Amino acid sequence: MKQVTIWLAAVALGMAARAEVVVFSDQFEKQTLTQTVETKTVKTGTDSSRSESVTRTQLGTDRMVETERATSVTETVRPGTTRTTRQVEQLAGRAGELTGRRTTEETTTKTDAGESRETVEYQRLTTGELVMDRSAQVTTTTQPDGSRLTRRVEKERDLDNAMAVQREVTTRTVQRSANEEVSSTSIRSKNKMTGRFEETAREESTTRTQSNTVRTESALMQQGDGAWRVTARVEVSETRGADGTMQRETIRHQLPEHAQAAPTATESLRPQWKIVERLTPAADGRSVLKREVYRRDVNNEWVPVTRSSPFK
Numbered sequence: 001m002k003q004v005t006i007w008l009a010a011v012a013l014g015m016a017a018r019a020e021v022v023v024f025s026d027q028f029e030k031q032t033l034t035q036t037v038e039t040k041t042v043k044t045g046t047d048s049s050r051s052e053s054v055t056r057t058q059l060g061t062d063r064m065v066e067t068e069r070a071t072s073v074t075e076t077v078r079p080g081t082t083r084t085t086r087q088v089e090q091l092a093g094r095a096g097e098l099t100g101r102r103t104t105e106e107t108t109t110k111t112d113a114g115e116s117r118e119t120v121e122y123q124r125l126t127t128g129e130l131v132m133d134r135s136a137q138v139t140t141t142t143q144p145d146g147s148r149l150t151r152r153v154e155k156e157r158d159l160d161n162a163m164a165v166q167r168e169v170t171t172r173t174v175q176r177s178a179n180e181e182v183s184s185t186s187i188r189s190k191n192k193m194t195g196r197f198e199e200t201a202r203e204e205s206t207t208r209t210q211s212n213t214v215r216t217e218s219a220l221m222q223q224g225d226g227a228w229r230v231t232a233r234v235e236v237s238e239t240r241g242a243d244g245t246m247q248r249e250t251i252r253h254q255l256p257e258h259a260q261a262a263p264t265a266t267e268s269l270r271p272q273w274k275i276v277e278r279l280t281p282a283a284d285g286r287s288v289l290k291r292e293v294y295r296r297d298v299n300n301e302w303v304p305v306t307r308s309s310p311f312k
Contacts, residue, residue: 034057034058034291034292034293034304034305035055035056035057035058035067035290035291036055036056036064036288036289036290036291037053037054037055037056037288037289037291038053038054038056038286038287038288038289039051039052039053039286039287039288039289040052040053040284040285040286040287041285041287042285044073045075047075047076048073048074048075048076049073049074050071050072050073050074051070051071051072051073051074052069052070052071052072053068053069053070053071053072054066054068054069054070055067055068055069055070065091065096066091066096067090067091067092067096068088068089068090068091069088069089069091070086070087070088070089071086071087072084072085072086072087073085077107080109080110080111081107081108081109081110082107082108083105083106083107083108084104084105084106084107084108085103085104085105086103086104086105086106087101087103088101088102088103088104089101090102100123100124101123101124102121102122102123102124102133103121103122103124103130104119104120104121104122105119105120105122106118106119106120113141113142114139114140114141114142114148115139115140116137116138116139116140117137117138117139118135118136118137118138119135119136119138120132120134120135121133121134121135132157132163133156133157134154134155134156134157135154135155135163136152136153136154136155137152137153137155138150138151138152138153139151143172146174146175147172147173147174147175148172148173149170149171149172149173150169150170150171150172150173151168151169151170151171152167152168152169152170152171153165153167153168154166154167154168154169164190165190165197166189166190167187167188167189167190168187168188168189168197169185169186169187169188170185170186170188171183171184171185171186171203172184179208179209179210180206180207180208180209181206181207182204182205182206182207183203183204183205183207184202184203184204185202185203185204185205186199186202187199187200187201187202187203188200199223200222200223201220201221201222202220202221202222202228203218203219203220203221204218204219204221205217205218205219206218212239212240212241212242213237213238213239214236214237214238214239215235215236215237215238216234216235216236217233217234217235217236218233218234218235218236219232219233220232220233220234230269231254231255231269232252232253232254232255232269233252233253233254233269234250234251234252234253235250235251235253236248236249236250237249243281244279244281244287245278245279245280245281246277246278246279247276247277247278247279248275248276248277249274249275249276249277250273250274250275250276250277251271251273251274252271252272252273252274253269253270253271253272254269254270254272254273255269255270256270256272270296271296272295272296273293273294273295274293274294274295274302275291275292275293275294276291276292276294277289277290277291277292278290292304293305
C-alpha cells in the first residue's frame, strides 16, 4: 500500500498522461477515499515549473478536511532528462495537525530506445535527517517485434535496514491496431518466509481508444488450488475534452467479502467499488481533481463511501 501515495500524487498533479490502471487490491484500497485535489502550476523558467497542491478528504458525511499539502518543482537537468522534486506534508484531524513529511524525487529519461523513470521517497526522521525509505525503477524499451517491455523494480528497507528488492513487475504491451493494444503483466514478490521471489499475480489488459475516450478492461489473476484464477476485474473509462477537462470512471468487480478468503467455483465477480474522478482546469493555472467513491450496499445500489475518520 505504501507505493500508492507516490503514483496517486503524480496523477493528481500532472494528469498529462493516461493514468495507470489500478488493479491490484493493495493499490486500489488506498484510493477508496472521497477527495478533492486543488493544484496550481506556474512556469518558473524556460525548462522549469512549480506546482502547489492541497488535498482535502471527506470526513464523515458532509465535511472535507485538509489532509495533505504538497509542493513540486520540475526542471530539465539535461536534454531528454527531467527531475521532479516533491515535498509533502501529511495532516490529520479536524485541526489539521502535521503528522509527517516526506520528499519524493522522480527522474525521467527519454531516449530513442525507450524511457526510464526512477522514483525515490525519503522520510524525515525526528532528528530532521532525510533517509531513503523506498524506491521504484521503471524502464520501458521497444522490442525487435515492435512490442514494449516495461519492467518495474520496487525496493524497501528490510530488517537489516538495507534497501532490498521487494517486488518486480514486468509488462509486455502489443499494439493490435491504431486504436487497440493489449498487455500482459507478471508480478513477482519476495516471500518473507523463504526470501525467494515467486510469481504472485498476473494481469491481462485491453485498451481501446475511440475519439477522445479511452477504455481499459483488466483482469487480475492469482493462484489458488494449483491453478490461476481471475480474482478481480477493473473497467476504466476516461474522456478528455478539448478544454482540458477530464472524467474517469473506474469500476472494480471482485468476489463478495464472505468469499474472498475461501473462493469457490460457484462464486462470481460482482461490481463492488466505483470511483468517479473529474478534472477541471482554470485559466490561471489552477486545476481541481475531484474523486468520489461508491460501494455496493446490501440492496445492490451504489452508495457514497463515508468514514468517521479518513485515517482508519
